[in-house]
Amino acid sequence: MPSAKTQPARGMRDFLPADVRKREYVIRVIKEVYECYGFEPLETPAVENIETLMGKYGEEGNQLIFKILKRGEHEKTGEADLALRYDLTVPLARVVAQYQNELPKFFKRYQIQPVWRADRPARGRFREFYQCDVDVLGSRSMVVEAELIAAASDALVALGFDDFTIRLNHRQVLTGILDQAGVSREKHDDALIALDKMDKAGPEGVARELNDRGIVDESAVKLMHFFEGLVGAQHALDLVDFGDGIDVQGAYNTDVLGRLVEFIGSHEMGASGVDDLRQILQFAKASSVDQRIKLDPTLARGLAYYTGAIIEMNVADLVGSLGGGGRYDNLVGMFLGRDVPACGFSLGLERIVVVMSERDMFSAQLVSSPADVMVTIWNEDSISESIALADELRNKGLRVDVYPEADKLAKQFKYASARGIQFVAVLGEDERLRGEVAIKDMRSGEQTSVKRTDVENAVRKRGRI
C-alpha cells in the first residue's frame, strides 16, 4: 500500500517514464527553436544566497520563497542563509552583473530549469515547475521584442499549436492611459488589477472593481469609456465576414493604435510606449507573426519589474497563459549598480504539457516502448549467449532489453508484451545449432527464424525502426 511516507512532498510530482518522455520532447523542441534564433544556454544553481532573492518579487513573493536552514552548529538558530530559485530572471540579472566582462555585448540566453514557489497547490499549480526562458540583454531596440515574440511563437508552432493569441501591451502605455484618465499614481496598481479582469469579468465587472478600489467619478468614467470602446471595436470585427486575404487582426491593431494615440495625446512616456508597440508590430510582420498578435491595453502582468512592452500567449482552453514576458530595464541595475536594458519571455512547461496531453498532441511523435527488442533467456547455461546477442544488436544501434532471469518462455513473452516491446528474440537450442535466432512479433504473433546476422534487419524492417 502506498503510504504518506512514500508520496512526493506536497505540491511536487514524480515523473514516471511516459511523463518524462513528454516533458523532454517539449523541452527539446523549444531548445531547437531557441538555438535557431542564436540563443545560448545558461544554467544557474537551484540554490541562491537568500539576499539575492529577497525583495525582488514583492511582499507576497518573499513569503513564497523556500528558505534553507543554516547548517551545522548554526542549524539550531532557525535562521536561513540560502533559498530555492523563485524564477530564472533574477538569477540571470545576477549572472549578468557577475560575468559582465565575459559576456557578449548583447547576451542572448535561454534557460530551461525548475523553479520553486510555496504556493498553495491547486489544479495545474505546483510547487516545483519548469520555466523555459529566453532573454536578450544589452539593447533597447524593439528588434529584441520582435525576435523574442517570434522565437516563442515559433516554439509553440513547432510543438503543434496553431490557435494561440499573442497579447501585447506596454507598461508606459498603461501609465499614459491612467495618467490621462486622471487616476493618481498611487492608485495605478489598483486600476491595473481591475483592468486585468476585462477578459473574465467584462466591462461591468471592471467598472465595479474600479469603484471598489476607490477609482471613481470622472477618471473611472474616462477609463471605462476608452476600454468599452476597444471591446466594441473587437465585437464589430467579430461580426463581419471579411473573406480571405483581409488582415482583420492588422485592422484591429491599427484601430487600437489610433485610439491609444488619441487618448494618450501628448503624454510623453505613453506616446513613446505607443511608438514601441507600432515598431514591434512592424517588425513582427517581417517574420509573419503579426497575424497572431493582438494589442490588448488591458494586459497588465503581475511582476513589478517590467518597464516596457509586456506580452502573453494564450489558448482558449487554458485559464492563464502558456507563457509571458516583457521588458525590464532596471532589474540588472539592482545587482550591478548601473542599468542594463533587458527583455525576456518565459514559456511554462507544465501548462504546455497539460494542453498538449488534453488535446492528444503527443501521440505520433513519441517513443512509447522502452526497447526495440527483448532478448529472452533460454536456460541458466545460455545466459552469456543472450547477453552476447544483445551486445551485437546494441552495437548496430537497436535498443535492446535482456530479460534477467531464466523464467518460463511464456512468462518472458508476457513481460515483453506488457512493456510494449514489439519483438522478442529467442535463442533456443535448435536455433543456436543452426546459427539462427527466432524472432517473435508480439503484435502479430508471427514467429520466424532468421540468421543471427540478419536479426537487426528483420527487426528494423518489420518494426519500421
Add this chain to the structure above:
Amino acid sequence: MPSAKTQPARGMRDFLPADVRKREYVIRVIKEVYECYGFEPLETPAVENIETLMGKYGEEGNQLIFKILKRGEHEKTGEADLALRYDLTVPLARVVAQYQNELPKFFKRYQIQPVWRADRPARGRFREFYQCDVDVLGSRSMVVEAELIAAASDALVALGFDDFTIRLNHRQVLTGILDQAGVSREKHDDALIALDKMDKAGPEGVARELNDRGIVDESAVKLMHFFEGLVGAQHALDLVDFGDGIDVQGAYNTDVLGRLVEFIGSHEMGASGVDDLRQILQFAKASSVDQRIKLDPTLARGLAYYTGAIIEMNVADLVGSLGGGGRYDNLVGMFLGRDVPACGFSLGLERIVVVMSERDMFSAQLVSSPADVMVTIWNEDSISESIALADELRNKGLRVDVYPEADKLAKQFKYASARGIQFVAVLGEDERLRGEVAIKDMRSGEQTSVKRTDVENAVRKRGRI
C-alpha cells in the same frame, strides 16, 4: 565590479553557454547508451519530505542534508519539514514503493538530475552536482550487474574513454574475508576503512591503520598476508610481457577468485559472494567488458546500504572515481515493508567533464558558435528586411542571429567575429535592388554577393554545416 552579492552561493556554480554545451553533450551521450540498454527515464522532485531522507545516509549524511524551513507562520519555529535530494537512490526506493502497481516487474530506470550536499567545498567537490544513475529493480540475477557494468562502460567508451578500470568487489566477500581472518563484527567497518587505502597507502600504510584501529595480532597478520599476496600477484603480472592475445586481466581475476575461495573456505555468505563475482565475470565476457574488470578485494565503497556486488570505475588521472554502484537489496524495504532486490550504478557528471576538459576530449564534437549566420542591420528603415531574411534562413534550418541595432557595419562585423559567428549577411541598398545579399566570411575575410534564395546554400557549402 563583481561583488560578493553577485556570486553564486558557496560551493555552487553558474554554467555559461560553453560549459552548458559540454555538460549537455555528456548527458546526451550517456542517455543514448542507457536507452540502448532498455532503461527508461525517471525524474523526482528536488525537494523531499525530510523524513524520507533522514537516517538513510548515516550520521554524517544527516548533517550534510540541506533542510528547508517551514513556511508562513511556522517559519519562526526554525523547524524544517522538507530537504533537498541527497542522492537519486533513496528517491528511487520511495518511487518504487509508491507506484509498485504501475511499474513493470523489472524496473529499469535512468535518472540524470542534480543532488545537493552541504560538504565543505574543495577542488572538484561541489554542493550541487549531477548524478547519472541507472538501476534495475526486481531481480537478484547477476545478469543485472553485468548489464549495469556494460551500460556504464559503454557510456564511458561512447564519450571517448578507453583507459578506465572497472573495479569489482562484493560486500559478502568482504564479510567472509574479515570473519575468516577473525576480525570481530563490530570491527568490520574499521577494517574496511583501512583496507580501502591499499591503493594510496600501500601494505605498510594499511598495516599501520589496522593497528591504529585496534585490529591486531593474528587477525591483522592473516588479513595482511592475504592482501599482500594479491598485491604480489599483480606485481608479478605487471613485470611479464605476455605478448598479444593473452588475457592478462582474465588470468589475474582467475587467480584472485582462487585465492578468495581458498581464504573464505566454507564461509557460506562469503562463498555465495564469490559465486556472484564469478558469474558477473562470465556474463561480462559476453559483452566484452571483462577485459576492463579487475577484481579488487580492497574496494569497500562508503554507503551503508550496499548488500552485494560493489563496483567503481576509475582513470589514473583522477583521484576518486568516475562512477560507482552496487547491489542494495534492503533499501526499498525501508519504504515498502518488504524487500525488493535492486542494483544500480551512478556516473558523476562533474568528474567526467573535468577529465574530458583536461584531456581536451570535447574539441571536435561541440558546436562552439551561437549561430551559423548573423544578419546585419543596414539602417533604421531596413530593419524589417533584415528580420525577414533571418526568418527565411531559420525556416531552412539555419541558426541565425540578428544584430539588434543600426550600428556602423564595422561594429556589427566585429561583434560577429567576437562571438565566433562565421558568416555575416549584409542587405545593402544595392544588394536589395538586385535581390541579392552580401555574405562575408569572417574567417577568410572574403565577401561575395549571392541571390537571396542562394544564401542558405552558400553558407552551408562554405561553412560545412
